[in-house]
Amino acid sequence: MQLRSSGILLHISSLPSDCGIGDLGPEAYAFARFLERTGQRIWQMLPLTPTSTDSWNDPYHSISAFAGNPLLISPERLKNSGWLSSEEFSSMPDFPKEHVDFEAVTAWKGELFRTAFSRFTAREHPDYALFCSRNAGWLNDFALFAALGKELKAPWYEWPSGLRDRNVTACEHAREELAQNITYEKFLQWLFDQQWRALKRFCNERNIQIFGDMPIYVDHNSADLWCRPDEWQLDEKRQPTGMAGVPPDYFSETGQLWESPLYDWDAMKDTGFAWWQKRIFRNLDLFDILRIDHFRGLIAYWDVPAGEKTALNGKWVEAPFQDLFDSLYSRQSSLPLVAEDLGVITPDVREAMQRYDLPGMKILQFAFGPDLPQNLYAPHNIPRHALVYTGTHDNLPTRGWFEDEADSETKTRLAAYLGHEASAESISWEMIRLAMLSHANTAISPMQDLLSLDGARRMNSPGTLSGNWTWRMLPAALTPELEARLHQLTVLSGRHGPERPTTHSPASSQGTTP
Template sequence: FTVFKSHFQERVWSEWPREIRDRDIAAMRHLKYQCHQEIEKEKFLQYVFFKQWFALKDYCNQKGIRIIGDIPIYVTYDSADVWTHPELFKLNEHKKPAVVAGVPPDYFSKTGQLWGNPVYNWDVIRGQEYAWWVRRIEHNLKLFDVVRVDHFRGFVDYWEVPAHEKTAVHGTWHKAPAYDFFQNLLERFPGLPIIAEDLGIITDEVKEVMLHFGFPGMKILLFAFGEDLPAHPYLPHNYIPNCVAYTGTHDNNTIKGWLKSEAQEEDKKRLFEYLGRKAPLSSLHWELIRLLMSSVADTVIFPLQDVLGKGEKDRMNIPGVGQGNWQWRFEQPELTEKIRTTLFQMTRRYARVENNKHK
C-alpha cells in the first residue's frame, strides 16, 4: 500500500486506476513486478522497525516494565485496511465513505466532532466472525502488553453522520454488537488485557458492558476539581479497584502547566480543600501523584513530565494542533537522585512495589 500510494503521487487509494483500486489480480501482479525494488525496500524498513521494537519490548519486560499501546476504534479511510477490506466499511458505489464517524453536540461543542473516519459495517464483520478485528487485536497484543481501546463506547453504540455533512449535528445513533464481539475476543484471547477509554459522556449501557467483561476504565485526576466536588467520579475517594487512574494523559497539560494556565482560582481552592491544606505550588505535582498512589486504583499512571515537575512547554500533545507534538525528550541528569528516591519511597509506602505483589 505504501509503495503504491507513492507510485500514484500520494493520491487517495479510491482515486487510483480502477483495476488497482478494485485489486484486480492480474493488474496487481503487474504493478508489484513493476515496483519490485521499492516493495522490497519497504519490507526491509518494516523488518528493521519490528526487529528494533521487539528488542526494546523484550528489554522492558525483562526489567518488569509493561508497555501499554493505544488502539483507536476507527482507522483512517486512506489506509491499507480500508483498501484491502472495503466490504467491512460503509462505503458507496465509488468506494468512498457513505457515512463517517464522530460524536454529537454536547456541552463542549455545539456542532459535535466530525472525525471523518469510515464507519464499520458490523453486519458484515459479525458474519465473518470478527476475523479482521481478531487479527488486529492479535497484532497489537504482540506489540504491547496491554492495549488501551480508544473511544470504547463506539463498541456499544456509535454516532454516524452522512459523509456530505460539514458538522456532526445531523447524525444518528446505531448499535454495535458489543456483547457478541467481546465474547468472541475473550474466547480467542483469554484474560484480554485491555483498558477501556471511557472518558466523556458514558451511558449506563456502556458501563454495563465494561462491568460484564471486567474491563477497567479510566480516571483523570486533573478533571476532578470542578463544581461537583466531592461527587466527581475522578476524585480518588470515588474510585473502584478495577480502574486505571492518571494524573493526566498524553492529551492533557502537565500538572504544573494546568495549575499555571488552565486551572481557575476556584479549581485551585477545591484542590487545596481536597488536600486539606494549601500545598506550595513547587511541590504540588507530588501531592497529586501521592493522591493516586494512595487510592484503591489497581493501576496508576503519571507522565514523566509530572514526576519531573515540568511545565506547559513540556506537554506531550495538544489535540487538534498538527505541529510540534510528540517531540518531548528528557535528559538523564533531569531524573535526579532526589526525584528517584522520592518516587521509590512513595511507591513502596503505598504498596505498589512489585515485591509487594501490587501493581
Template structure:
C-alpha cells in the first residue's frame, strides 16, 4: 500500500433530502472532495440491511451479502427512468444534522414499491436483471425468501416461523416460495437497483483515483438469512437457538466486557467444508470494495465465547479458531489480500503472528496512546509500524474534540501537550492538531473521521459501544466541507507525502 490517507464517512452521514445519506449526488460530491484534497481512500461502515428493531446498527444486518435498500438514491432512480422527478420532490425533507431513519425507510419503501409496480410484469424479461440474479445466485434466493417470509410474519424471528419454513423442508421452501412470489421478486428488484447504483459510483471512484475501504463484521446477526440458511456452520441447538454467543472480555469500552449476542461459528464444520461460506463472503466483499477492514480480526485466532444464558461477557472463555488454515485458503484463491486487520483490544502474540504471516496491515489509534504507558504503547506515534493503518479514532470512538473535552484524563492531556510541545491548547484547534500528528505517522495509511475535519464535539460521535440507542445518526449538512477545509487537508496531505497524485 502506497503512503496515503483518506476519510471515514458512512453513506448514511452524507447530506440528503430524504432523511439519510445514500448513493446519490452527495456521494459523488464527497468523492470529488476527497480527490481534490489529495485523498486516496474513502472508508465506510457495513452496507448490509438494517432495522429499527436493531437500532439501525450497520453491524446488525440481516445478511452478510445483501445491501440496504435505504441507501438507494431516488435521484438516480429518476435518471434510470424508474420514477418521475415530481414524485421524489413530494418526498423531500428539510436538512438535518441527525439522520431520520424512520422517515427515510418510509420514503424509500414507498418510492421503490412505486417503481416496482411499474416494472413487475416485465422485469423477468430484462437481461440486466436476469444476469444480476444469475451472478448472485449463491445468496440472493435465500435472502429474498427470508425477507419475504419475515415480512409475512410481522418481522418475527425465523426460529418462531412454522416448522416447514423454519427448518427449510423441500415442501416448505416450495410452498412459501410460491405463496410470496411477488414479494420475493420485489426484494430482488431492490437489490438489483442498489448494486446498479453501487457499480456506477464505483466506476466514478475509479475514474478519479479514490478507493473504497469496506467493513466486514466477523459475526452475523442470529436473525439473518445467513444463519437461517446455514445452520450447520453455527453453534445452534435443534430449534435453531444459540447455546453460546459472541462477545469480548472487559476492555477499554466496558468493565464487564461486551455481550454482543451473535451466534458463534462452528469452525470444525467450516474447516470440513474447506471454509466455503467464508471464502464466498470474502470474495463478495473484495469484489465490492478495493480494500476490506476485517472487524474483530483477533476472532480468527481465538474468540470469546459466552454461554447464551450469561448475564455479562465476564462469564466467557477463549476458544481457538483455525485462522491460519482459513487465510491460507483465502490467499490461494484470491492472491494478494487487500485486507486491513482490526487488531484493537486484547491482542496476544498469536494474533500478531497470524496478521504478520499474511502481511496484513493492522490498526493504531492515537486516542489510545497518551496514557501512563505512552513510552512503549503500540498506539503511540513513535511506535507505529509502516504496515499499519492509523486513526485518531474510529466510529466507536469519540470525536477528537469530544475525546479531549470528555474522555481524556489529566495524564492523557498532559502527555498530548508534551507531544505537541505546548503548554496550553485551545479546543477549537485540538482536532487538527491530532490530525497533523496522525499525518506524520510512519504508518502507510492514515484515516480521518469526517467529523474531525470539522472539529465537532461529542454530539457528532457515531457510536458508543455498549449503548443500544442513539447511535449511527450523525449527518453532514450541505456545504459543511468547505473549500477552505479541502485546501487545508490537501496541503497537509502533500506535506507529509500522502498525496494520491500519480508519480
C-alpha cells in the first residue's frame, strides 16, 4: 500500500451476468481488463464467504469464516470445463439485470450444481484430493455442518444433543449416512477455489491486487461456533449471553445490533488465538490485501445483553488486542492489513493502529461538516498512509448522498471547497477527483460513483436487514467514454504507475482463464 495507486470497489455479485448474479465468469475477467486499461491497481470487494436467504443474503453473515460462496461459481465456466451442457441452460429464468433475485438464483444454480456433481468422480480429479487435503483443517467440519444443516433444516444449536455437542459416535454416524452430501459440499468448495484462484492469478498477472474484506464476527449458526462453542460467550444451551453491535452512530440513532455472538477472549487466548490465526492467514491466502471490518471491536467491543431489541443498552468491554496481534505478527513480520476505523474512534484504537502500522480509511462524504478546516476526512488533512474513499458499500452512492442526505450548509461548504457549485449530475466525479488528487497513497471509488448512480443503487443500509446486497451493474456500463475519463484522471493524479510487482497466491488447484 506504499505506492500511489487507485482502485474500484465492486463486489463479485454486482457484476453483470446472464445467470442472475455476478460470478467468477467472463464478466469478472472483463472487469479485470477494464481495471488494467484504466490504470487501476486494486479491485476491492466484500467477503467471499457463503451467503444465505436465511441470513438476508448478507456477506457479513455467514455459516463459515473459511468457506467460499457457491453462488459466485460461474455456470458458464462449468460449461466450458465440461461439467454442464448447453441444453442445461435452457431452463434459465429471465433474471432481472439490475438486481439479484437471491431466491431464484439459489434455486436455479443449485439444480445446475447438482447436475455437475452427478458427473463428478473424485478419483478422476487429483486436484480435488489435493484441495481437500490442503484445506482439511476447516473443510471436513464445514462439509459435515453444511450437510447436517440441510438434512435437519435447523440451526446447529437445535440439533439432537449428540450432534449439537459433537459427540464422536454421533458425528461418525452422520458422516456415513450423509457421505454423498458431504462430498457434494466439498465439490462446491473445490469448484469455487478453482475459479477464484484462476481469477486472482489473472488479476495479479496484470498488476491488480485483490483487496478483500473480513467481518469481525461470525454468525451464531456457523460451523465455527459448532466446532468451537467454548470460544464464544454461550450458555449451557448454546445460546448467546451477549450480542455484538455498535452504539448510536452516523448510521443509526439506536445503534446497530448484529445478532452475532461475542468472543470469549480468555478462552481464545488460552489456545494461542489458534482460530484467529487460521482465519487471518486463510484470508491472506485468498486476498493480497485484507480489510478488518469494525476494527475497533478488537480493542474494545460493544456488549449488548441477550434479548435486547436495540443496541442502546450495551457497554464497552476491552479485548486482548495486543496479545492477538503479537501472535499474528510472530508468524509473519509484515501483514497487508487495513483497519476499518470509521465511527467514534478513541485514542486506544489510534495507538493500536500506529503500533502495527495499520492504515485506516477516510470517507469524503464525512468531510464537509462545520469543522471542515480541521476535519480528518477533508482531502487536505488526509495522510499518505490512509486509504481515501468517496464512500463505501455502507454509504449512499455519492449522488444519492448529495441529493438525499447533504443539507444546504454542507453543500455550501462543499461548493466553497471545490471553488464552484456542484450538481447532482457532476458531484460523483467531483468527489472522485478530490480523492484521486489527495495525498493518500490509495484512492478507492465504489463503482456506483463512477457511474454517477443515485441512492436507489445503494448496496447496504446499516441497521436494516432487508433490501440490501442486491445491486448489479448493467452489462453495457463500462463504456469507452467512462474508460477514457477514468484513465485520464488516474494518469493526471499520478496513480497509474510505477508498475507493481506481480504477486501470486499459492496454487491449491489449477485453473485456466477464458
